[in-house]
Every structure is written in structure tokens, then in C-alpha cells.
Amino acid sequence: MRYPQPLGTEVVRTRLNAVVATQPALRVSLDLADLLNPRQFVNPAGFEALEEANFIANGESENHLRSILKADRARPFKLDQAPLFRVTVVNPGQPGECLVLTVHAALLDYSSIRRMSRWLAEGPPSIEELTPQPDGIDQPPSASVANPAYLEAFWKPRLRDRAPTLVASDSSAPTSPRSEALSVERLVLGQDVPAALEQLAVRLRIRPEVVIEVAWGLLLSKLGRTETPQFGVWGESDLVPSNRPLGIHGNLVPMRLEIRPNDSVVAHLTSTARERSQICSHLDVSIFELADWAGLKRGEPLFDSAVRCR
Template sequence: MGEHTERTTDDSSLMEDVYPLSPVQLGMVFHDLYSPDAGVYLNQYVFSLRGRLRPEVLRDAWRHVLGHLPVLRTAFVWEGMDRPVQVVFRHAALPWEEHDWRGCTADERRERLGRYLEAQRGRRFDLLEPPLLRLALVRVEDEEFELVWSYHHLLLDGWSISLVLQDVLASYDALLRGGTPVLPRRRSYRDYVAWLLRQDLAAAETYWRATLRGFAGPTPLGVDRAPDAAASGPAAFGAAGRLLSADATAGLQSFARQHRLTVNALVQGAWGVLLARYSGEEDVV
């Protein structure tokens, strides 16, 4: 175990809390360790900001939120443990960068931003070193900025993002006015894990065995594939991308909100429909 991990487990003064992982988190940690260079669970958001932004105040707003939300100060420890645990640190330094690209043309900025995002995706997070997030503020014009937020999916899901951003905006507004941010208390992820541990796992297993009765294997895709094309070993997958227009993105977000879904759940549903079309089967596993 590294120096930081030893401090984590041996020096309780550094820790605010320690509790188990949820089943979803356990799966993410396994895949992160099994395929450390895959970057599957590194998420990125890019926000375009317009107006007389004060970068130092925005930075301090993020620092305040980092101190306010325990989940953002969480590390994950597994070595020397019977089962992995998540450790909430009392303090964590905010990884913050600022860049000035005002001398670039619009095309140069797009290309440069693309390279920067790709480079950030290639920098994996050390699960032992909180916070598992990075921020970069890029000034592209005097009153135009791009805020890049990279974070590990272990910390946040789609619903959580909006809550974090609400706290950041409220903190920025308070600091801009010379006040101290007063933020609402968010329900701890520990509470959710505790709720999971109280559930009847035997009843859940009975339900899923009944639901999946009759399925002997995954859904066949019905497309030609070479015999050796099946995934094997770490990071045995490919990637494809397609940019959506701003209008299409806004439409998806609006539809998801109306139906109380995350955009990710909406995309997963569309993926299921596509697999059903390929396989010719109504049920997809």
C-alpha cells in the first residue's frame, strides 16, 4: 500500500467517515482495477459560460462545495481489507487549472479543446487520492469561458450532478456578494448504503430468478462476427462517437426531465431498442 493509503487507514484524524461500497461501486472498482487504462468511468462535462465571470470566485465556490459535500472528498481503499471501503477525508485540495486561449481562432480553440479533453480522459484517477475530480477554466474571449469538469463515476450519478452545480452557483453568488455561502444539507451516500444493507437479498434473488427464467445466455446480435472478436482480457472494447446538435441535446434533456429519467437511462433504453431490432427478440439481456 502507498504512503497515502497507510495514512488513510492508520491516522483517524484525517478521516471524517468510513463505510462500505454499494454493489454498483464494487463493480466500478473491480473494472477500474482490472482495466486501469480504459477510462470507462471517467466522466466529463464542458460548460460554456458567458459574462463578467470572476475566475477566482468560481474557484473558491468549488472549494466551498468540496468542503461541504463529503462524497466529493471520498477515496476508495481495498488493500489489506476484507472488503473495499470508502473513506471520506476531512480535507481535500481542489485540482484547478486556468488557461487563456484568447489569441486562438474559433477553429483553433475547438481543436485545442478536443485535444485537451482527450488528454484529460487519458489521466486516470488514483482511487486512493481524493478528490476524484479535476476542473479547468479556459478563457476563450474576454467574457467567454469553457469550464471542464472531469470526475470519476464512483462519486456521482446523473441526478447528483445538478445538485452539485446548484451548490456551486449558490456559493458563487454568495461569495460574489461578499457573504458566506449557506448551503442545504444533502442526504449522505452513507444513508443509501445503510438502506441497501437492510434489504432482503434473498427476496431480491427470488424476484430476479423469476424475471429472468428461460434465459440461457445473452441476446444474440444477429450480425456477422469473427470467431476471435469476442471480448477477452482488459479493455477489450472499442469506442465510437457522434456529436449531437445543441437542439437535439436540449430535446433529450427536456424529455428525460419530463419523465423523471436521467439522460443516461434514456440512452440505455434506446440501446436496448436497437439491440432488439438487431436480434429480432422482444426481450434483451
């Protein structure tokens, strides 16, 4: 059986430029994540979903996409067997600036993907869409999502001591004869964070994904040094424009790798000054190698690991 190969960057850009023609300030691309072995895409329907996702914002092909996602969710799957999508938003006015989201199709429902597409097309939701609704629960006054200080002031006390916190950070400057030195930070976040956020959602009577998106939006806006929180996306400014950003999204939090210039698809996973592991081809990436590098025990999910290069 032949599996769909990841689409090239130019092909994706050409296909989707027409979709976002009404948003000239942004260039959006959607592609199968090319970090996993194509053999691991056990359900070729994921490739169809890739095509259909282009039209979600316009409400087209809803039934088809919903049937694909329903079939995926009904089938037991392993972390390294679920189709992945990577969404990249690039601002041509700011060279090297991009937002990357890699999505596990089997972990998302239809409404999540539709909402993500709407956010890409129209921008993040207003504060009213992100805050609790009725029944005596505290609601913040009207505020703009462009006010990160206010968002943090509202959500921080509600997340309390269970908010995502940095518990480990290692810096190094790996070098390569064919690339500039990069500083790599390894971030490992508390294992109890997802459950705590879900409990918070129950108390506030809002959808768990809203709390999760807000929490990670606040955290990633700091890590990515963005002026405003980015919800549902990974915000990062790539200071070495020739580097190619890739991402893995296991449960909730992206793992981000940096592909060095002129090294083809060789990815260097490092948390110390010396090279810890080298992946010679993106077709040979091992989920377990990534988990081991991130400091997780065998079999643990990748939701609590994040990597950024600066």
C-alpha cells in the first residue's frame, strides 16, 4: 500500500494562498507533518482530511471531515500512529517570524479544527469567548486579547499553583560546520498540569480546551517572546531564517525541533553542549528517542515537553 508523502512547502503554499487571499498580511500553509515515517500514517484518510481542512472556514465538506474524524476516534491508536497536520502561519513583513501548530487528528474533534481554522483566518477570539459564562461565576470586564497583562491577571489566580511551570531548563550552544551556533533550551513541564487544567474547566463550567489554550497561550507567549498571547498555536521567532521549524504535538504541548541549514532533514536533538542524538532522516524518527531525550520514562506521552531554539 502506498502512503501519501508530505507535500512540499511550495506546493502547500500555492494551494493555500488562494484560501487566504482575503488575508494578504499572512501566508498560511497546512501540511502533513513530515517528522514521522509515512508508514505510521495508518489511516490514509488523514491525507483526505488535509485536503478538506482547507475549506473548513467556509463551512464546506463538513460531513466528510466529520466522518473522517469520527472513524479515527473510534479506532484505537498509538501515539506514533495518528495522522498529524502541521499549520504554519508566516508574516512576510517580518522575516523569520512564524507560528507553528502540529495537530494530532485523532485527538481533535471537528469543532476544534473548525475553530482553529477560523482563528487563523480571523485572528484569536475575543476575551468574551475565552471566559466563563453565567451562573454567578466571576467574569472579567470586556477586554481585548491584545492585552496579555490583563489575560494573565485574570487566569493566573484561577490556574493557581497548578499552572504550567518551568521545572527544568538546560541551555547549550551546539555547533555544526555548516550552521551557526544556536542556543537550545530544554523545557520539561509538570506531569500533573493537564489534569489540573481539566479540573479547573469543570469548576468554571467551560470547555477544557479553552482553559488549556489560554494557559498555554500565556506560557508560550513568554517563551516565544511575543507581544500578545497566541492561542492554539506555538509562537516563535526564528532568528536564523534558513532554519526549518518542525513540531510534534503529542497531547497538549508542542515539541519543537530545529533543522539546521544545509543539513537536509538531519535533526539535532541536544540538551547538553555535545550532540545527544542525530536523526539522519525524517523518515527514521523514533517517538521513543524523542521521549528519551525529553527525559520521559518509556511509554509516557510527550505532552509535557517543549523545545525552543533562539
